[in-house]
Amino acid sequence: MRKRVATPYMIWMLIFIIVPLVMVVYFAFTSSSGGFTFDNIIKVKEYTGQFLQSFKIGAISTVICLILGYPMAAIISRSREHVQRTLVMLCMIPMWMNFLLRTYSWMTLLENNGIINNILEYFHLPRLQMINTEGAIILGMVYNFLPFMIMPIYSVMAKIDYRLIEAAQDLGCNSFAVVRRVILPLSVPGVISGITMVFVPSASTFIISKLLGGGDMMIGDIIEAQIQGGANNLNLGAAISLVLMVVVLITMAIMNIFGDTESEVSLI
Amino acid sequence: MKILSKIYTWLIFAFLYAPIVVLIVFSFNNSKSRSVWAGEITFKWYVELFKDREIMDALLNTLLVAVVSAIVATIIGTFAAIGIHSMNKKLRNTWMMVNNIPMVNPEIVTGVSLGLMFTFFIEILKNLGFDASLNMLTLILAHITFNIPYVVLSVYPKLRQMNPYSYEAALDLGCTPIKSIFKVVLPEIMPGVITGLIMAFTLSLDDFVISYFTSGPSAQTLPLVIYAMTKRRISPKVNALSAIMFAVVLILLIIVNLRQSKDNKSNDRKEKSFI
Numbered sequence: 001m002r003k004r005v006a007t008p009y010m011i012w013m014l015i016f017i018i019v020p021l022v023m024v025v026y027f028a029f030t031s032s033s034g035g036f037t038f039d040n041i042i043k044v045k046e047y048t049g050q051f052l053q054s055f056k057i058g059a060i061s062t063v064i065c066l067i068l069g070y071p072m073a074a075i076i077s078r079s080r081e082h083v084q085r086t087l088v089m090l091c092m093i094p095m096w097m098n099f100l101l102r103t104y105s106w107m108t109l110l111e112n113n114g115i116i117n118n119i120l121e122y123f124h125l126p127r128l129q130m131i132n133t134e135g136a137i138i139l140g141m142v143y144n145f146l147p148f149m150i151m152p153i154y155s156v157m158a159k160i161d162y163r164l165i166e167a168a169q170d171l172g173c174n175s176f177a178v179v180r181r182v183i184l185p186l187s188v189p190g191v192i193s194g195i196t197m198v199f200v201p202s203a204s205t206f207i208i209s210k211l212l213g214g215g216d217m218m219i220g221d222i223i224e225a226q227i228q229g230g231a232n233n234l235n236l237g238a239a240i241s242l243v244l245m246v247v248v249l250i251t252m253a254i255m256n257i258f259g260d261t262e263s264e265v266s267l268i
Numbered sequence: 269m270k271i272l273s274k275i276y277t278w279l280i281f282a283f284l285y286a287p288i289v290v291l292i293v294f295s296f297n298n299s300k301s302r303s304v305w306a307g308e309i310t311f312k313w314y315v316e317l318f319k320d321r322e323i324m325d326a327l328l329n330t331l332l333v334a335v336v337s338a339i340v341a342t343i344i345g346t347f348a349a350i351g352i353h354s355m356n357k358k359l360r361n362t363w364m365m366v367n368n369i370p371m372v373n374p375e376i377v378t379g380v381s382l383g384l385m386f387t388f389f390i391e392i393l394k395n396l397g398f399d400a401s402l403n404m405l406t407l408i409l410a411h412i413t414f415n416i417p418y419v420v421l422s423v424y425p426k427l428r429q430m431n432p433y434s435y436e437a438a439l440d441l442g443c444t445p446i447k448s449i450f451k452v453v454l455p456e457i458m459p460g461v462i463t464g465l466i467m468a469f470t471l472s473l474d475d476f477v478i479s480y481f482t483s484g485p486s487a488q489t490l491p492l493v494i495y496a497m498t499k500r501r502i503s504p505k506v507n508a509l510s511a512i513m514f515a516v517v518l519i520l521l522i523i524v525n526l527r528q529s530k531d532n533k534s535n536d537r538k539e540k541s542f543i
Contacts, residue, residue, distance in 0.1 A: 006351020016413040020381035096517045105287030204374035
Protein backbone atom coordinates (compact mmCIF):
# COMPACT_ATOMS: atom_id res chain seq x y z
CA MET A 1 0.00 0.00 0.00
CA ARG A 2 2.67 2.48 1.06
CA LYS A 3 4.47 1.69 -2.20
CA ARG A 4 1.75 3.50 -4.11
CA VAL A 5 2.70 6.93 -2.79
CA ALA A 6 5.81 6.67 -4.95
CA THR A 7 3.75 6.40 -8.14
CA PRO A 8 3.89 10.12 -9.08
CA TYR A 9 7.67 9.94 -8.63
CA MET A 10 7.95 6.87 -10.85
CA ILE A 11 5.91 8.49 -13.61
CA TRP A 12 7.91 11.70 -13.28
CA MET A 13 11.27 9.92 -13.47
CA LEU A 14 10.12 7.90 -16.49
CA ILE A 15 9.00 11.00 -18.39
CA PHE A 16 11.79 13.37 -17.40
CA ILE A 17 14.81 11.10 -16.89
CA ILE A 18 14.33 7.95 -18.96
CA VAL A 19 12.47 9.40 -21.97
CA PRO A 20 15.01 12.26 -22.42
CA LEU A 21 17.85 9.72 -22.43
CA VAL A 22 15.97 7.72 -25.08
CA MET A 23 15.65 11.01 -26.98
CA VAL A 24 19.42 11.48 -26.90
CA VAL A 25 19.84 8.02 -28.43
CA TYR A 26 17.10 8.74 -30.99
CA PHE A 27 18.64 12.04 -32.09
CA ALA A 28 22.13 10.52 -32.15
CA PHE A 29 21.06 7.85 -34.63
CA THR A 30 18.90 9.93 -36.97
CA SER A 31 19.73 12.55 -39.56
CA SER A 32 18.11 15.98 -39.53
CA SER A 33 15.46 14.69 -41.97
CA GLY A 34 14.58 11.87 -39.58
CA GLY A 35 16.12 8.79 -41.24
CA PHE A 36 18.26 6.25 -39.38
CA THR A 37 22.00 6.86 -39.73
CA PHE A 38 25.37 6.14 -38.17
CA ASP A 39 26.88 9.36 -39.60
CA ASN A 40 26.64 11.34 -36.36
CA ILE A 41 28.38 8.71 -34.27
CA ILE A 42 31.10 8.36 -36.93
CA LYS A 43 31.51 12.12 -36.98
CA VAL A 44 32.15 12.18 -33.24
CA LYS A 45 35.58 10.73 -34.12
CA GLU A 46 36.54 14.17 -35.41
CA TYR A 47 36.34 15.42 -31.85
CA THR A 48 38.69 12.80 -30.37
CA GLY A 49 41.21 15.58 -29.73
CA GLN A 50 38.77 17.59 -27.63
CA PHE A 51 37.65 14.47 -25.77
CA LEU A 52 41.26 13.65 -24.89
CA GLN A 53 41.96 17.27 -23.95
CA SER A 54 38.89 17.35 -21.67
CA PHE A 55 39.81 14.10 -19.95
CA LYS A 56 43.41 15.28 -19.57
CA ILE A 57 42.31 18.54 -17.93
CA GLY A 58 39.79 16.61 -15.83
CA ALA A 59 42.46 14.15 -14.71
CA ILE A 60 45.06 16.83 -13.85
CA SER A 61 42.45 18.85 -11.91
CA THR A 62 41.36 15.73 -10.04
CA VAL A 63 44.94 14.87 -9.03
CA ILE A 64 45.60 18.44 -7.84
CA CYS A 65 42.31 18.45 -5.90
CA LEU A 66 43.31 15.16 -4.28
CA ILE A 67 46.76 16.46 -3.30
CA LEU A 68 45.30 19.69 -1.87
CA GLY A 69 42.11 18.19 -0.45
CA TYR A 70 43.38 15.09 1.34
CA PRO A 71 45.49 16.93 3.94
CA MET A 72 42.66 19.44 4.42
CA ALA A 73 40.16 16.64 5.06
CA ALA A 74 42.61 15.07 7.52
CA ILE A 75 43.07 18.37 9.36
CA ILE A 76 39.31 18.95 9.61
CA SER A 77 38.60 15.41 10.81
CA ARG A 78 41.21 15.74 13.58
CA SER A 79 40.04 19.06 15.00
CA ARG A 80 37.56 19.45 17.86
CA GLU A 81 33.90 18.84 17.10
CA HIS A 82 32.50 22.36 17.00
CA VAL A 83 35.59 23.52 15.07
CA GLN A 84 34.91 20.67 12.62
CA ARG A 85 31.42 21.93 11.93
CA THR A 86 32.65 25.47 11.28
CA LEU A 87 35.47 24.30 8.99
CA VAL A 88 33.06 22.11 6.99
CA MET A 89 30.74 25.07 6.54
CA LEU A 90 33.61 27.31 5.47
CA CYS A 91 34.48 24.74 2.79
CA MET A 92 30.89 24.58 1.56
CA ILE A 93 29.98 28.27 1.44
CA PRO A 94 31.95 29.18 -1.70
CA MET A 95 30.28 26.27 -3.50
CA TRP A 96 26.90 27.91 -3.14
CA MET A 97 27.89 31.10 -4.87
CA ASN A 98 27.18 31.16 -8.57
CA PHE A 99 30.14 29.48 -10.27
CA LEU A 100 30.02 31.90 -13.20
CA LEU A 101 30.58 34.81 -10.85
CA ARG A 102 33.43 33.08 -9.05
CA THR A 103 35.06 32.13 -12.33
CA TYR A 104 34.58 35.65 -13.60
CA SER A 105 36.25 36.90 -10.48
CA TRP A 106 39.29 34.76 -11.30
CA MET A 107 39.39 36.53 -14.64
CA THR A 108 39.67 39.81 -12.73
CA LEU A 109 42.53 38.37 -10.74
CA LEU A 110 44.44 36.74 -13.58
CA GLU A 111 44.00 39.21 -16.44
CA ASN A 112 46.97 40.97 -18.00
CA ASN A 113 45.78 44.17 -16.33
CA GLY A 114 44.32 42.21 -13.43
CA ILE A 115 44.88 42.41 -9.72
CA ILE A 116 47.74 39.92 -9.46
CA ASN A 117 49.65 41.60 -12.27
CA ASN A 118 49.04 45.02 -10.70
CA ILE A 119 50.47 43.75 -7.43
CA LEU A 120 53.49 42.30 -9.28
CA GLU A 121 54.04 45.62 -10.97
CA TYR A 122 53.82 47.47 -7.68
CA PHE A 123 56.77 45.42 -6.47
CA HIS A 124 58.55 46.02 -9.81
CA LEU A 125 58.27 42.39 -10.80
CA PRO A 126 57.63 41.38 -14.42
CA ARG A 127 54.00 40.84 -15.45
CA LEU A 128 52.89 37.27 -16.05
CA GLN A 129 50.69 35.87 -18.82
CA MET A 130 48.17 33.88 -16.78
CA ILE A 131 44.79 34.22 -18.43
CA ASN A 132 44.11 32.19 -21.59
CA THR A 133 46.49 29.40 -20.62
CA GLU A 134 45.81 25.76 -19.83
CA GLY A 135 47.02 26.48 -16.30
CA ALA A 136 44.22 29.02 -15.87
CA ILE A 137 41.60 26.45 -16.92
CA ILE A 138 43.00 23.90 -14.46
CA LEU A 139 43.05 26.56 -11.73
CA GLY A 140 39.40 27.30 -12.43
CA MET A 141 38.47 23.61 -12.21
CA VAL A 142 40.45 23.03 -9.01
CA TYR A 143 38.89 26.14 -7.51
CA ASN A 144 35.33 25.18 -8.41
CA PHE A 145 35.51 21.52 -7.44
CA LEU A 146 37.97 21.31 -4.52
CA PRO A 147 35.14 21.19 -1.92
CA PHE A 148 33.73 18.13 -3.72
CA MET A 149 37.03 16.37 -2.96
CA ILE A 150 37.39 17.55 0.64
CA MET A 151 33.85 16.66 1.78
CA PRO A 152 33.61 12.93 0.98
CA ILE A 153 37.17 12.24 2.24
CA TYR A 154 36.42 14.17 5.42
CA SER A 155 33.17 12.29 6.05
CA VAL A 156 34.99 8.94 5.82
CA MET A 157 37.94 10.08 7.95
CA ALA A 158 35.67 11.45 10.65
CA LYS A 159 34.24 7.96 11.09
CA ILE A 160 37.62 6.24 11.54
CA ASP A 161 37.72 4.69 15.01
CA TYR A 162 40.47 6.50 16.92
CA ARG A 163 41.23 3.32 18.86
CA LEU A 164 42.54 1.76 15.64
CA ILE A 165 45.17 4.49 15.42
CA GLU A 166 46.08 4.04 19.08
CA ALA A 167 46.29 0.29 18.58
CA ALA A 168 48.65 0.80 15.65
CA GLN A 169 50.81 3.08 17.79
CA ASP A 170 50.82 0.55 20.64
CA LEU A 171 51.93 -2.10 18.19
CA GLY A 172 54.93 0.03 17.26
CA CYS A 173 53.91 2.08 14.24
CA ASN A 174 55.48 5.50 13.90
CA SER A 175 53.21 8.27 12.66
CA PHE A 176 54.23 7.69 9.04
CA ALA A 177 53.32 4.00 9.29
CA VAL A 178 50.01 4.89 10.97
CA VAL A 179 49.10 7.07 8.01
CA ARG A 180 50.24 4.52 5.44
CA ARG A 181 48.85 1.36 7.04
CA VAL A 182 45.72 2.57 8.86
CA ILE A 183 44.41 5.97 7.75
CA LEU A 184 45.10 5.69 4.01
CA PRO A 185 43.46 2.27 3.48
CA LEU A 186 40.44 3.26 5.57
CA SER A 187 39.90 6.49 3.64
CA VAL A 188 39.90 4.85 0.18
CA PRO A 189 36.08 4.92 -0.22
CA GLY A 190 36.07 8.68 0.40
CA VAL A 191 38.91 9.20 -2.04
CA ILE A 192 37.06 7.21 -4.70
CA SER A 193 33.85 9.18 -4.36
CA GLY A 194 35.84 12.42 -4.24
CA ILE A 195 37.59 11.50 -7.49
CA THR A 196 34.30 10.78 -9.25
CA MET A 197 32.71 13.96 -7.91
CA VAL A 198 35.59 16.09 -9.21
CA PHE A 199 36.44 14.27 -12.41
CA VAL A 200 32.97 14.11 -13.99
CA PRO A 201 32.12 17.81 -13.71
CA SER A 202 35.61 19.07 -14.51
CA ALA A 203 35.87 16.94 -17.65
CA SER A 204 32.41 17.90 -18.88
CA THR A 205 31.88 21.50 -17.78
CA PHE A 206 31.57 24.15 -20.38
CA ILE A 207 32.21 27.88 -19.99
CA ILE A 208 35.00 27.66 -17.37
CA SER A 209 37.38 26.76 -20.18
CA LYS A 210 35.88 29.47 -22.36
CA LEU A 211 36.22 32.21 -19.75
CA LEU A 212 39.68 31.37 -18.46
CA GLY A 213 41.23 29.59 -21.43
CA GLY A 214 40.36 31.94 -24.27
CA GLY A 215 39.68 29.94 -27.40
CA ASP A 216 40.45 26.57 -25.87
CA MET A 217 37.45 24.29 -26.47
CA MET A 218 36.56 21.40 -24.21
CA ILE A 219 33.98 18.76 -25.03
CA GLY A 220 31.24 20.61 -23.11
CA ASP A 221 31.82 23.69 -25.27
CA ILE A 222 31.55 21.55 -28.42
CA ILE A 223 28.19 20.14 -27.30
CA GLU A 224 26.97 23.62 -26.39
CA ALA A 225 27.99 24.94 -29.82
CA GLN A 226 26.05 22.15 -31.56
CA ILE A 227 22.87 22.45 -29.48
CA GLN A 228 22.56 26.16 -28.69
CA GLY A 229 25.34 27.94 -30.52
CA GLY A 230 26.07 28.73 -34.13
CA ALA A 231 26.60 25.19 -35.42
CA ASN A 232 23.05 24.19 -34.54
CA ASN A 233 23.25 20.48 -35.34
CA LEU A 234 21.06 18.78 -32.73
CA ASN A 235 21.84 15.31 -34.04
CA LEU A 236 25.61 15.71 -33.80
CA GLY A 237 25.22 17.35 -30.37
CA ALA A 238 23.16 14.37 -29.21
CA ALA A 239 25.75 11.93 -30.56
CA ILE A 240 28.61 13.68 -28.73
CA SER A 241 26.51 13.77 -25.52
CA LEU A 242 25.79 10.06 -25.88
CA VAL A 243 29.48 9.21 -26.29
CA LEU A 244 30.38 11.45 -23.34
CA MET A 245 27.75 9.79 -21.17
CA VAL A 246 28.87 6.27 -22.10
CA VAL A 247 32.55 7.08 -21.48
CA VAL A 248 31.75 8.67 -18.11
CA LEU A 249 29.53 5.76 -17.02
CA ILE A 250 32.24 3.23 -17.97
CA THR A 251 34.83 5.25 -16.04
CA MET A 252 32.51 5.33 -13.02
CA ALA A 253 31.90 1.57 -13.21
CA ILE A 254 35.66 0.92 -13.24
CA MET A 255 36.16 3.30 -10.29
CA ASN A 256 33.44 1.47 -8.37
CA ILE A 257 35.18 -1.87 -8.84
CA PHE A 258 38.35 -0.36 -7.31
CA GLY A 259 36.33 1.25 -4.55
CA ASP A 260 34.74 -1.97 -3.26
CA THR A 261 31.47 0.03 -3.47
CA GLU A 262 30.94 0.91 0.14
CA SER A 263 27.82 2.75 -0.88
CA GLU A 264 27.51 4.47 2.50
CA VAL A 265 29.69 7.27 1.17
CA SER A 266 27.30 9.10 -1.05
CA LEU A 267 26.97 12.82 -1.61
CA ILE A 268 28.22 15.09 1.18
CA MET B 269 52.85 20.08 13.19
CA LYS B 270 49.95 21.96 14.67
CA ILE B 271 51.20 25.31 13.32
CA LEU B 272 51.83 23.72 9.95
CA SER B 273 48.26 22.47 9.66
CA LYS B 274 46.94 25.85 10.77
CA ILE B 275 48.93 27.59 8.05
CA TYR B 276 47.70 25.03 5.53
CA THR B 277 44.05 25.58 6.53
CA TRP B 278 44.45 29.34 6.17
CA LEU B 279 46.06 28.95 2.75
CA ILE B 280 43.23 26.74 1.46
CA PHE B 281 40.60 29.15 2.75
CA ALA B 282 42.51 32.10 1.26
CA PHE B 283 42.37 30.28 -2.09
CA LEU B 284 38.65 29.49 -1.74
CA TYR B 285 37.65 32.98 -0.63
CA ALA B 286 39.99 35.25 -2.63
CA PRO B 287 37.69 35.61 -5.66
CA ILE B 288 34.65 36.11 -3.45
CA VAL B 289 36.36 38.86 -1.47
CA VAL B 290 37.44 40.52 -4.72
CA LEU B 291 33.85 40.39 -6.02
CA ILE B 292 32.41 41.93 -2.89
CA VAL B 293 35.12 44.59 -2.47
CA PHE B 294 34.72 45.77 -6.04
CA SER B 295 30.96 46.07 -5.65
CA PHE B 296 31.80 49.16 -3.56
CA ASN B 297 34.27 50.52 -6.11
CA ASN B 298 33.60 54.04 -7.35
CA SER B 299 34.59 53.28 -10.94
CA LYS B 300 33.61 50.90 -13.70
CA SER B 301 36.93 49.04 -13.51
CA ARG B 302 36.91 45.52 -12.21
CA SER B 303 40.54 45.51 -11.13
CA VAL B 304 41.61 49.08 -10.25
CA TRP B 305 40.38 50.48 -6.96
CA ALA B 306 39.15 54.05 -7.39
CA GLY B 307 39.98 54.98 -3.82
CA GLU B 308 36.55 55.58 -2.35
CA ILE B 309 33.57 53.56 -1.30
CA THR B 310 30.24 53.94 -3.05
CA PHE B 311 26.86 52.29 -2.89
CA LYS B 312 25.77 53.50 -6.32
CA TRP B 313 25.97 50.01 -7.92
CA TYR B 314 23.51 48.75 -5.34
CA VAL B 315 21.15 51.60 -6.19
CA GLU B 316 21.51 51.09 -9.93
CA LEU B 317 21.08 47.36 -9.49
CA PHE B 318 17.53 47.84 -8.26
CA LYS B 319 16.78 50.17 -11.19
CA ASP B 320 17.92 47.61 -13.79
CA ARG B 321 14.79 46.05 -15.33
CA GLU B 322 16.58 43.09 -16.93
CA ILE B 323 18.26 42.03 -13.69
CA MET B 324 15.15 42.57 -11.56
CA ASP B 325 12.96 40.56 -13.96
CA ALA B 326 15.53 37.78 -13.94
CA LEU B 327 15.64 37.88 -10.15
CA LEU B 328 11.84 37.48 -9.99
CA ASN B 329 11.96 34.60 -12.49
CA THR B 330 14.73 32.91 -10.52
CA LEU B 331 12.80 33.16 -7.26
CA LEU B 332 9.57 31.96 -8.90
CA VAL B 333 11.27 28.94 -10.48
CA ALA B 334 13.15 28.13 -7.27
CA VAL B 335 10.05 28.35 -5.03
CA VAL B 336 7.74 26.38 -7.34
CA SER B 337 10.26 23.70 -8.24
CA ALA B 338 11.47 23.27 -4.66
CA ILE B 339 7.93 22.82 -3.33
CA VAL B 340 6.81 20.39 -6.05
CA ALA B 341 10.07 18.44 -5.86
CA THR B 342 9.78 18.20 -2.07
CA ILE B 343 6.24 16.82 -2.25
CA ILE B 344 7.03 14.27 -4.97
CA GLY B 345 10.41 13.38 -3.46
CA THR B 346 9.13 12.91 0.09
CA PHE B 347 6.39 10.52 -0.94
CA ALA B 348 8.84 8.81 -3.28
CA ALA B 349 11.20 8.19 -0.36
CA ILE B 350 8.35 6.77 1.74
CA GLY B 351 7.28 4.51 -1.12
CA ILE B 352 10.77 3.36 -2.02
CA HIS B 353 11.54 2.67 1.64
CA SER B 354 8.64 0.22 1.85
CA MET B 355 9.60 -1.71 -1.32
CA ASN B 356 11.47 -5.01 -1.35
CA LYS B 357 15.21 -4.89 -1.81
CA LYS B 358 15.30 -5.51 -5.55
CA LEU B 359 12.74 -2.83 -6.48
CA ARG B 360 14.32 -0.45 -4.00
CA ASN B 361 17.76 -0.82 -5.55
CA THR B 362 16.34 -0.34 -9.05
CA TRP B 363 14.63 2.92 -8.14
CA MET B 364 17.61 4.16 -6.18
CA MET B 365 19.67 3.55 -9.32
CA VAL B 366 17.21 5.57 -11.42
CA ASN B 367 17.39 8.24 -8.71
CA ASN B 368 21.17 8.34 -9.09
CA ILE B 369 21.16 8.78 -12.89
CA PRO B 370 20.89 12.58 -12.87
CA MET B 371 23.49 12.81 -10.09
CA VAL B 372 26.11 10.64 -11.83
CA ASN B 373 25.45 11.87 -15.36
CA PRO B 374 27.37 14.95 -16.45
CA GLU B 375 25.09 17.94 -15.88
CA ILE B 376 25.40 18.97 -19.50
CA VAL B 377 24.03 15.59 -20.65
CA THR B 378 20.98 15.96 -18.37
CA GLY B 379 20.44 19.47 -19.73
CA VAL B 380 20.85 18.41 -23.35
CA SER B 381 18.56 15.39 -22.93
CA LEU B 382 15.76 17.46 -21.40
CA GLY B 383 16.26 20.17 -24.01
CA LEU B 384 16.06 17.63 -26.85
CA MET B 385 12.88 16.11 -25.47
CA PHE B 386 11.23 19.52 -25.07
CA THR B 387 12.18 20.62 -28.60
CA PHE B 388 10.97 17.27 -29.97
CA PHE B 389 7.50 17.70 -28.47
CA ILE B 390 7.41 21.41 -29.28
CA GLU B 391 7.99 20.53 -32.95
CA ILE B 392 5.12 18.02 -32.82
CA LEU B 393 2.82 20.60 -31.19
CA LYS B 394 3.83 23.17 -33.80
CA ASN B 395 2.99 20.74 -36.59
CA LEU B 396 -0.41 20.23 -35.02
CA GLY B 397 -0.95 23.98 -35.19
CA PHE B 398 -0.36 24.86 -31.54
CA ASP B 399 1.90 27.69 -30.47
CA ALA B 400 4.68 26.27 -28.31
CA SER B 401 8.20 27.21 -27.27
CA LEU B 402 10.76 26.74 -24.53
CA ASN B 403 9.45 28.89 -21.70
CA MET B 404 8.95 29.18 -17.95
CA LEU B 405 7.04 25.88 -17.88
CA THR B 406 9.83 23.82 -19.45
CA LEU B 407 12.31 25.56 -17.15
CA ILE B 408 10.29 24.70 -14.05
CA LEU B 409 9.77 21.10 -15.19
CA ALA B 410 13.54 20.75 -15.65
CA HIS B 411 14.27 22.22 -12.23
CA ILE B 412 11.76 19.91 -10.52
CA THR B 413 13.47 17.00 -12.27
CA PHE B 414 16.98 17.70 -11.03
CA ASN B 415 15.73 18.64 -7.55
CA ILE B 416 13.75 15.46 -6.84
CA PRO B 417 16.74 13.10 -6.41
CA TYR B 418 18.29 15.38 -3.79
CA VAL B 419 15.04 15.51 -1.81
CA VAL B 420 14.77 11.71 -1.94
CA LEU B 421 18.34 11.37 -0.69
CA SER B 422 17.82 13.75 2.21
CA VAL B 423 14.51 12.19 3.34
CA TYR B 424 15.49 8.53 2.92
CA PRO B 425 18.03 8.34 5.81
CA LYS B 426 15.41 9.76 8.21
CA LEU B 427 13.05 6.90 7.26
CA ARG B 428 15.78 4.39 8.02
CA GLN B 429 16.36 5.92 11.45
CA MET B 430 12.66 5.81 12.28
CA ASN B 431 11.07 3.02 14.31
CA PRO B 432 9.51 0.72 11.67
CA TYR B 433 6.73 -0.39 14.00
CA SER B 434 5.16 3.01 14.68
CA TYR B 435 3.54 3.01 11.22
CA GLU B 436 2.07 -0.44 11.87
CA ALA B 437 0.97 0.59 15.35
CA ALA B 438 -0.99 3.47 13.81
CA LEU B 439 -2.66 1.00 11.44
CA ASP B 440 -3.54 -1.31 14.34
CA LEU B 441 -5.04 1.63 16.19
CA GLY B 442 -7.41 2.25 13.29
CA CYS B 443 -5.65 4.74 11.02
CA THR B 444 -6.00 4.34 7.30
CA PRO B 445 -2.61 3.94 5.55
CA ILE B 446 -2.79 7.50 4.19
CA LYS B 447 -3.74 8.90 7.59
CA SER B 448 -0.92 7.07 9.33
CA ILE B 449 1.57 8.42 6.79
CA PHE B 450 0.41 11.96 7.55
CA LYS B 451 0.04 11.47 11.31
CA VAL B 452 3.02 9.24 12.12
CA VAL B 453 5.58 9.06 9.32
CA LEU B 454 5.64 12.67 8.12
CA PRO B 455 6.17 14.35 11.52
CA GLU B 456 8.97 11.88 12.21
CA ILE B 457 10.87 12.64 8.96
CA MET B 458 10.13 16.39 8.92
CA PRO B 459 13.77 17.49 9.52
CA GLY B 460 14.83 15.58 6.39
CA VAL B 461 11.96 17.08 4.41
CA ILE B 462 12.90 20.64 5.40
CA THR B 463 16.57 20.05 4.64
CA GLY B 464 15.55 18.65 1.24
CA LEU B 465 13.35 21.68 0.57
CA ILE B 466 16.11 24.16 1.37
CA MET B 467 18.63 22.16 -0.63
CA ALA B 468 16.31 22.04 -3.64
CA PHE B 469 15.70 25.78 -3.35
CA THR B 470 19.43 26.62 -3.26
CA LEU B 471 20.27 24.23 -6.09
CA SER B 472 17.56 25.76 -8.22
CA LEU B 473 18.68 29.34 -7.44
CA ASP B 474 22.20 28.56 -8.56
CA ASP B 475 21.60 26.30 -11.55
CA PHE B 476 23.04 27.42 -14.83
CA VAL B 477 23.85 24.44 -17.06
CA ILE B 478 20.44 22.75 -17.11
CA SER B 479 18.55 26.07 -17.29
CA TYR B 480 20.69 27.05 -20.25
CA PHE B 481 19.34 24.17 -22.35
CA THR B 482 15.72 24.22 -21.18
CA SER B 483 14.67 27.88 -21.04
CA GLY B 484 13.71 30.06 -23.94
CA PRO B 485 14.45 33.76 -24.35
CA SER B 486 11.23 34.54 -22.47
CA ALA B 487 12.42 32.84 -19.28
CA GLN B 488 15.73 34.32 -18.22
CA THR B 489 17.05 33.53 -14.75
CA LEU B 490 19.89 35.32 -12.99
CA PRO B 491 22.63 32.82 -13.85
CA LEU B 492 21.55 33.06 -17.51
CA VAL B 493 21.68 36.87 -17.41
CA ILE B 494 25.08 36.74 -15.75
CA TYR B 495 26.26 34.38 -18.49
CA ALA B 496 24.99 36.74 -21.20
CA MET B 497 26.90 39.53 -19.45
CA THR B 498 30.18 37.63 -19.39
CA LYS B 499 30.08 37.85 -23.18
CA ARG B 500 29.95 41.65 -23.08
CA ARG B 501 31.37 43.63 -20.16
CA ILE B 502 30.19 42.67 -16.73
CA SER B 503 28.89 45.72 -14.92
CA PRO B 504 29.75 46.25 -11.22
CA LYS B 505 26.00 45.98 -10.68
CA VAL B 506 26.50 42.24 -10.95
CA ASN B 507 29.16 42.43 -8.24
CA ALA B 508 26.62 44.17 -6.03
CA LEU B 509 24.04 41.53 -6.86
CA SER B 510 26.46 38.72 -6.10
CA ALA B 511 27.35 40.30 -2.76
CA ILE B 512 23.66 40.33 -1.85
CA MET B 513 23.17 36.76 -3.06
CA PHE B 514 26.22 35.67 -1.09
CA ALA B 515 24.74 37.19 2.05
CA VAL B 516 21.39 35.45 1.42
CA VAL B 517 23.01 32.05 0.81
CA LEU B 518 25.15 32.53 3.90
CA ILE B 519 22.07 33.20 6.02
CA LEU B 520 20.23 30.18 4.55
CA LEU B 521 23.21 27.92 5.22
CA ILE B 522 23.58 29.14 8.79
CA ILE B 523 19.89 28.40 9.39
CA VAL B 524 20.26 24.88 7.99
CA ASN B 525 23.35 24.31 10.07
CA LEU B 526 21.77 25.54 13.28
CA ARG B 527 18.79 23.26 12.61
CA GLN B 528 21.04 20.27 12.13
CA SER B 529 23.09 20.93 15.24
CA LYS B 530 19.90 21.45 17.26
CA ASP B 531 18.70 18.13 15.84
CA ASN B 532 21.88 16.38 16.92
CA LYS B 533 21.67 17.90 20.39
CA SER B 534 18.08 16.80 20.96
CA ASN B 535 19.02 13.32 19.71
CA ASP B 536 21.88 13.23 22.21
CA ARG B 537 19.52 14.23 24.99
CA LYS B 538 17.04 11.50 24.03
CA GLU B 539 19.79 8.89 24.08
CA LYS B 540 21.03 10.08 27.45
CA SER B 541 17.58 9.98 28.99
CA PHE B 542 17.33 6.31 28.08
CA ILE B 543 20.43 5.39 30.02
